[in-house]
Amino acid sequence: MNNRAGGSSQRLSGLWFRRLSDRLAGGVICAAGLAVVLALLAMLVLIAAEAVPLFLPPRALAAGSAALDGTAETKDILALAAGADLHHRRYAAFFIVADGRAGFAANDGRAPLLFPLAGAEKGLAKVEAQGGNRFTLLWRDGSVSLLEARFDFSESGGPDSVGSVEILAEDPPLPDGDPPLFAMLRGEKGAYAAIRVYASGRIAEKRLKPGKGLLAAKREPVLSSREILLQPVSDLVSAALNRDGDRLCLGTAGGELLAVDFPESGDAAATVAPASRQAITALSFLAGGFAVAAADAGGSASVWFPRRDAGAWRLRRSQLWPGQGEAGVGEILASRRNRTFVVRDGVGHARFLYSTTGRTLLDLDLGPDCRRAALNDRGDCLATLSAGGAVDFLRIDNPFPEAGWSAFFGKILYEGRDEPAYVWQSTGNEGSEIKLSLVPLIWGTLKGSLYALCFAVPLALAGAVYLSQLADPSWRGRIKPLVEMLAAVPSVVVGFLAALWLAPLLERYLLLPALFQGVLLVLGLVLLAVRRRYASSRRIAEFESRHAFLLALPLAAAAFLAAWFALPGLERLFFGGDFHSWLAGTAAREGGDLFRYDQRNALVIAVAMGFAVIPNIFSLAEDALSTVPPSLSAASLALGASKWQTVIRVVVPSAAPGIFSAVMLGLGRAAGETMIVLMAAGNTPLLSLSPMNGMRTLSANIAVEMPEAPVGGTLFRTLFLCALILFLLTFVINSLAEAVRIRLRRRYGSY
Numbered sequence: 001m002n003n004r005a006g007g008s009s010q011r012l013s014g015l016w017f018r019r020l021s022d023r024l025a026g027g028v029i030c031a032a033g034l035a036v037v038l039a040l041l042a043m044l045v046l047i048a049a050e051a052v053p054l055f056l057p058p059r060a061l062a063a064g065s066a067a068l069d070g071t072a073e074t075k076d077i078l079a080l081a082a083g084a085d086l087h088h089r090r091y092a093a094f095f096i097v098a099d100g101r102a103g104f105a106a107n108d109g110r111a112p113l114l115f116p117l118a119g120a121e122k123g124l125a126k127v128e129a130q131g132g133n134r135f136t137l138l139w140r141d142g143s144v145s146l147l148e149a150r151f152d153f154s155e156s157g158g159p160d161s162v163g164s165v166e167i168l169a170e171d172p173p174l175p176d177g178d179p180p181l182f183a184m185l186r187g188e189k190g191a192y193a194a195i196r197v198y199a200s201g202r203i204a205e206k207r208l209k210p211g212k213g214l215l216a217a218k219r220e221p222v223l224s225s226r227e228i229l230l231q232p233v234s235d236l237v238s239a240a241l242n243r244d245g246d247r248l249c250l251g252t253a254g255g256e257l258l259a260v261d262f263p264e265s266g267d268a269a270a271t272v273a274p275a276s277r278q279a280i281t282a283l284s285f286l287a288g289g290f291a292v293a294a295a296d297a298g299g300s301a302s303v304w305f306p307r308r309d310a311g312a313w314r315l316r317r318s319q320l321w322p323g324q325g326e327a328g329v330g331e332i333l334a335s336r337r338n339r340t341f342v343v344r345d346g347v348g349h350a351r352f353l354y355s356t357t358g359r360t361l362l363d364l365d366l367g368p369d370c371r372r373a374a375l376n377d378r379g380d381c382l383a384t385l386s387a388g389g390a391v392d393f394l395r396i397d398n399p400f401p402e403a404g405w406s407a408f409f410g411k412i413l414y415e416g417r418d419e420p421a422y423v424w425q426s427t428g429n430e431g432s433e434i435k436l437s438l439v440p441l442i443w444g445t446l447k448g449s450l451y452a453l454c455f456a457v458p459l460a461l462a463g464a465v466y467l468s469q470l471a472d473p474s475w476r477g478r479i480k481p482l483v484e485m486l487a488a489v490p491s492v493v494v495g496f497l498a499a500l501w502l503a504p505l506l507e508r509y510l511l512l513p514a515l516f517q518g519v520l521l522v523l524g525l526v527l528l529a530v531r532r533r534y535a536s537s538r539r540i541a542e543f544e545s546r547h548a549f550l551l552a553l554p555l556a557a558a559a560f561l562a563a564w565f566a567l568p569g570l571e572r573l574f575f576g577g578d579f580h581s582w583l584a585g586t587a588a589r590e591g592g593d594l595f596r597y598d599q600r601n602a603l604v605i606a607v608a609m610g611f612a613v614i615p616n617i618f619s620l621a622e623d624a625l626s627t628v629p630p631s632l633s634a635a636s637l638a639l640g641a642s643k644w645q646t647v648i649r650v651v652v653p654s655a656a657p658g659i660f661s662a663v664m665l666g667l668g669r670a671a672g673e674t675m676i677v678l679m680a681a682g683n684t685p686l687l688s689l690s691p692m693n694g695m696r697t698l699s700a701n702i703a704v705e706m707p708e709a710p711v712g713g714t715l716f717r718t719l720f721l722c723a724l725i726l727f728l729l730t731f732v733i734n735s736l737a738e739a740v741r742i743r744l745r746r747r748y749g750s751y
Contacts, residue, residue: 051723054717058396060395067112074388080093096117101114101117101120102114123139123141130185133148134147141173146168169185178198184241188243195262199236205262205268206224228260236251239251247285251275251281257280261313275294278300278328284341300321321358331372335375335379351363354401357404359406362396380397399712399714408436422437439687440685441722444697444698445726446671452610453663455606456611456617461621464625486615491674498680602681602690605677606691617663619662625651625658664741681700683704698726
C-alpha cells in the first residue's frame with residue numbers, strides 16, 4: 001500500500017515538473033519571439049527618428065535685439081550685416097552710416113560701438129552689399145574700397161570683442177571722373193576685380209593686386225584694365241558681381257537680365273535674356289558664384305545659370321517663384337554655405353527660398369516698418385532694422401534646406417545641365433550643388449537584384465529539380481550539403497574575386513556576340529535533340545533516364561566552340577573587326593549610356609551576387625520539391641504521363657508556394673547585399689537598364705558615404721533615410737511574397 005502511494009506521488013511530482021518545464025519553455029520561447037519583434041520595431045523607430053527631421057518645416061525664433069537709439073537716423077544707415085554665436089546665444093549687427101561711420105551693436109545691452117571708416121573724409125556716396133559681410137564702398141571722388149566686417153564672439157566681454165573691420169582692397173578714381181551707376185570690388189587672395197558700370201552701358205574692369213594698403217604700395221597695383229560697351233538696353237536698375245569678380249550680372253527696367261563674363265585672357269562676352277516683364281529690382285549671386293537669383297517689381301523671384309548652347313553662352317532659368325503681391329522685392333540676401341536665399345519686399349514680407357529644389361522654406365512677416373535686413377554667413381540668423389532704430393535678431397532653425405520630397409524623389413534641373421535629371425552627388429568642390437536624389441539608388445538596388453535573380457534562379461531551380469526528382473537518392477545526401485556550404489563563403493571574398501578576377505575576365509573574353517551565338521546554338525541543339533528523342537518512342541525511356549542530362553553536355557560544348565570559332569568572322573562582318581572598339585566608339589556615341597561598357601557592371605554583379613544567392617534558393621526549393629507526396633508522382637506516371645510531364649505539370653505546381661518563397665528570399669538577400677556590390681559594381685549611380693553599365697545600391701551607398709557624413713547633418717540623415725527605404729522595400733517584397741504564397745497554397749495544396 002505504501003509502495004503504491006509512493007509511486008503515485010512520484011508520478012504526480014514528475015507530471016508537475018514536466019508541466020512546469022513546458023510552461024517555462026513556452027514562456028521563454030514567447031518572450032524570445034516577442035523580444036525579436038520588439039527589437040525590429042525599435043530598429044525601425046530608431047531609423048525613422050533620424051530620417052523624419054529631414055521633412056520637418058524650418059522655424060524662425062526670436063533671439064533678442066540691439067538698440068541703435070541716438071546712434072544715427074534709420075534712413076541714414078546704408079548697409080547692415082549680421083553675425084551670430086548660436087552656442088552662447090550671442091548676436092551682433094554691423095552697420096554703415098551715410099556720414100562715413102560704422103559700428104557694431106550686440107544683443108547684450110551694451111551701447112553701439114561707433115568708429116570712422118578709413119577715407120571717410122572723401123564722403124560716402126553709395127554702399128553695395130557683396131555678401132559674406134563684405135561691402136563695396138563708393139566714395140564721392142570715384143574711388144572704390146572693399147570692406148569686410150569680422151565678428152568676434154570671444155568670452156572676454158570687452159568692448160572690442162564684438163568685431164573688427166578691414167579694408168581688403170582699394171581702387172583710385174578713374175581719370176574721366178564720370179560718376180558710375182554701380183561700382184563693385186570683389187575677389188579673393190589671388191586678385192581683386194574693380195567693376196564700374198555707367199548709365200551709358202559702358203563697363204570699366206580692372207584687375208588689382210591683393211593686399212592691405214594697396215594705394216600706398218610702391219609697386220603698380222593694376223594688373224590689367226579694359227572697357228566694354230553693352231548693346232543699347234533699357235535703364236540699368238540692379239547689379240551683382242560674383243565672388244571671384246569675373247562675372248557681372250545686370251538687371252534692367254525693361255525686365256532684361258545681362259550677364260557679362262570677364263575671362264583672364266580674351267574679350268569679355270555679354271549675354272542678354274528676357275527675365276521678366278517688370279523691372280529687375282534685385283540681384284545676387286548664390287553660393288559658388290555660378291547661378292544668380294533675380295527678383296522683379298512684381299515680387300517674383302527666379303534663379304538663372306549660364307549654359308553653352310550652339311557655341312555661345314546663354315542664360316537659362318532653373319526655378320521661378322511667382323509674386324505674392326504688388327510690392328516689389330527690395331533686396332536679396334544669399335547664404336554663403338548653401339543655395340538658400342531670402343527675398344524681402346517693400347511691405348515687410350520675407351521668403352526663404354532654396355534654388356536647387358525650388359522650395360519655399362519659410363515665409364515671414366517682418367512688419368511694414370522693416371527698413372533693412374541681413375543674413376549671416378551660415379544662413380541661420382536674420383537681422384532686421386526697424387524704423388524705430390532697433391535691430392531685431394531671428395534664429396532660423398533650418399538645418400536641412402537641401403532635403404525634401406522633391407530633392408529625394410523629384411526630377412531637378414541642376415546648375416549647368418541641359419535637362420532635369422535624377423542625380424546623386426553628395427560631395428563636390430567648394431560651392432557645388434549637393435544632389436541627393438535617391439531614385440538612382442533605388443533603381444540600382446532593383447537592377448542588381450533582378451540581374452542576380454536572372455542568373456541564379458534558373459541554375460538553382462534546375463539543380464533543385466534534378467536533385468529531388470531525377471538524381472539517384474544517394475546523391476542527395478552528398479550534393480546538397482556541398483551546395484549549402486557555398487552560403488558560408490564570405491561576401492567580401494566573393495566581391496574581391498568578382499572585382500579583381502571576374503570583371504577583367506569578362507571584359508577580355510566574354511564578348512556579347514559570342515555569348516548570344518552560344519546561347520542560341522545551345523538552345524537550338526538541345527531542343528533538336530529532345531524533339532528527336534521524343535519522336536522515337538523506343539528511346540523515350542532512355543531519355544528519361546536519370547543520367548540522360550549528360551548527353552546534352554557534348555552538345556553544349558560543341559555549340560560554344562562553334563560560337564567561339566565563328567566570332568572573328570562575325571566581328572569582321574558587323575563590327576569592323578573589333579567589337580570592343582565598336583562598343584566604345586560608334587555604339588557609345590549613338591546609344592549613350594545604353595551601350596557604354598564599364599568593366600565593373602551589372603553582368604559582373606549578376607554572376608557574383610547570383611553565386612551568393614544560389615545556395616539559399618536551391619536549398620529551399622529542393623526542400624519544397626522533396627516534400628511533394630510520392631503518391632502524386634506515382635498517380636501521374638500510372639496515368640501514362642512521362643517523367644518530365646510529371647515533374648513540370650504535377651510536382652512543380654504542387655511545390656510552387658515553397659519555390660516562390662525561395663525565390664523571394666533570394667530577392668531579399670540580393671537587395672540587402674553590400675560587399676559584393678560595393679566592390680564589383682563600380683558605385684556609379686546611373687539610371688540605365690544596360691547590363692554593361694555600373695550602378696550603386698542603397699546598401700552600398702550607406703557603406704560608401706557613412707564615413708564621410710557629419711553626424712546630424714543632411715547627408716547623415718539621408719543615409720538613415722536610405723536604410724529606412726531599404727527596410728520598407730524588403731518588407732513590401734516579403735509581404736507580397738507571403739500573399740502570393742498563401743494564394744498558391746490555396747490553389748495547389750499545402751506540401
